[in-house]
Amino acid sequence: MNILIKNTTIVTMDGEKIIQNGNILIEGNIIKKVFVGEVDESHTKYIDTIIDGSGLCSLPGFINCHTHVPMTLLRGEGEGKSLMKWLKESIWPKEEQFKKEHIKVGASLAFIEMIKSGSTTFNDMYLHEREIIESAIENKIRGFFGYTIMGEKWREHFKKSKELHNLINSLQYDKMKNYTVAPHSPYLLSEEALNEIAIYAKEKGSIIHTHIAETKDECNIIKERYGTTPVKFLKRCNVFESKVVAAHSIYLDDEDMDIYKNNGVSAIYNPQSNMKLASGVAKIKELKEKNINVCLGTDGTSSNNNLNMFEEMETGAMLQKLHYEDPAIFNGYEMLQMATVNGAKALGIEKLGKICEGYIADVVMLNMKEAEMMPDKNLLSNLVFSANGGEVLHVIINGEIIMKNKEMIYIDEEKILFESNKLAKNLI
Ligand SMILES: [Zn+2]
CATH class of the missing domain: 2.30.40.10 (Urease, subunit C, domain 1)
Known part of the structure; x- marks a missing residue:
């Protein structure tokens, strides 16, 4: 057309x-x-x-660099809990009940919300990416898809991640579907697992999409297990030998930031999720001073509680202004950069994020x-x-x-709104 x-x-x-x-x-x-x-x-x-x-x-169009789209069905779950408590008590028990229909309807609900608030690309990490891809194809939105690899079942997840890669390769003429390798985080994976995942990602030339240094608890866990920071531990596992997009990236010391800089890591700023779970404030000013690419993401709706990049830009700027006690930093243009061109750079699509010829x-x-x-x-x-x-x-x-x-044009909005409400309310 x-x-x-x-x-x-x-x-x-x-x-x-x-x-x-x-x-x-x-x-x-x-x-x-x-x-x-x-x-x-x-x-x-x-x-x-x-x-x-x-x-x-x-x-x-905005590029939402960090999502878990079917989590729309868990909007409002576990309000007021910190990250680990929230995951263990409120999120994981409900996610275990998810069937294919939950994933497809939850993803479609997310696509409605994203498109209506100006997002045209999302970078997702979840456990049922096949169904999310099906929904994205039906709804014609550009996606990056990573099967979350985590916990004791990491080998099973890794196998499914490889199957997802094959599926996306079979859609090779469809540039709207892109693959990432998605180890959940350094605290939910062993050194052995991270090493194997890093080798695979490097071999395939894939982007690694992961959570890094989201909370103080995570830093304490890694310090106790390995005597170092999450970033230095991941470097030891060779994770940064691939292109990495790192959600949260809050608790980084100077050396961690240098590792980001020297390895071309993109930090994903998730201000609303970080504020809601009281995780902390990412040091975006320092990251930018070191010329580290910073893009923007909402995270899943259950820790935000929406997928609206306009809100993310505004909150993100205000949080930095308050944190550094400087109203002059993070103007409109800088926040729009994070939501557009910086996202394209993070995801390696050179000709995306601008309205320019070509x-x-x-x-x-x-x-x-x-x-x-x-x-x-x-x-x-x-x-x-x-x-x-x-x-x-x-x-x-x-x-x-x-x-x-x-x-x-392509989504029956009324039907998805009705079905999502019904499915979410039937979860125990
Ligand atoms: Zn996340």
């Missing part, structure tokens, strides 16, 4: 450049041209759809006439500190319109 978006404000994310009254020409799944001025027949000849962008702002056509269009977006003189600040996601009108993923005028 070829699409022309006419007369729109474009937040390119190619630096801070904003184009007023611009046009975006999309051919297939690629942004063919971004231009200002008259639209003539040479632009419209092969166009299937024209979208009037007046009063709307177009920006690259980039993948993931475009989100917001209504700028909502009250909270007025006055419109500081758009980047408005997008991060004023918008709430309810402004998102149209969403294009991989050159295809997925939501138009807030209506989901």
Whole structure:
């Protein structure tokens, strides 16, 4: 499908450049041209759809770098508990009851929420990724999929992770589906397991998606077992010989940060989850000063409790300002970078996260006439500190319109909302 978006404000994310009254020409799944001025027949000849962008702002779709999508069904579970207590008492017993239908419906519910709040790519880690892939294919959202490897059943999980890799390879013409190796964390895996996983990831050239240094408890466990920090322990297991995207990354010392820097690790900032579970504050200012790539993720809904990247950007900036007692740090543009281009870099998709010629056509269009977006003189600040996601009108993923005028094209929203509520309430 070829699409022309006419007369729109474009937040390119190619630096801070904003184009007023611009046009975006999309051919297939690629942004063919971004231009200002008259639209003539040479632009419209092969166009299937024209979208009037007046009063709307177009920006690259958000890249949510850390999710566990079926956890939408566990939204609100175990409120008020710390991470380990919450996992053991509230989350794992419910997840054990999950069947295929829970995964598919939970994932679809997540996709509705993500698309409606402007996310077009997610990086997931869970135990039933096959069903999540099926749901992502039906709902046409771009995903990265990792089968969580953890605990005593790690060999079984590792086998399923390899099967997932084969499945994704069989979808080789579908660039919307991407594989990661997903060891849960240093505290839920042995040294032997992490070494084997690291060898496999390196052999296959796969990204490793994991949780690192999320809580003080984790650091104490690793210190007691191995006499070092989670990051140095993972280095000893050769995990950083692959490209790593590391959720949380809160408790890092200077040497840990240098390991990140020297090995091209991307830190995933998960401010709302970290605040809700009282895990701690990631030192994003220091990470950025060391030129470490920092992207953004919501984590699962049960520790957030939503998948809204607008909220994540705003909370993330405010938490850093408060933590460092400096209102000047983390402006709108920096937070938008984390939610777009930095995510693309972390996941290794070079031509994603900008509205520029030659980039993948993931475009989100917001209504700028909502009250909270007025006055419109500081758009980047408005997008991060004023918008709430309810402004998102149209969403294009991989050159295809997925939501138009807030209506989901491929998902039966009413059915998924009903089924998810029923399935969640039937869990014991
Ligand atoms: Zn997580």
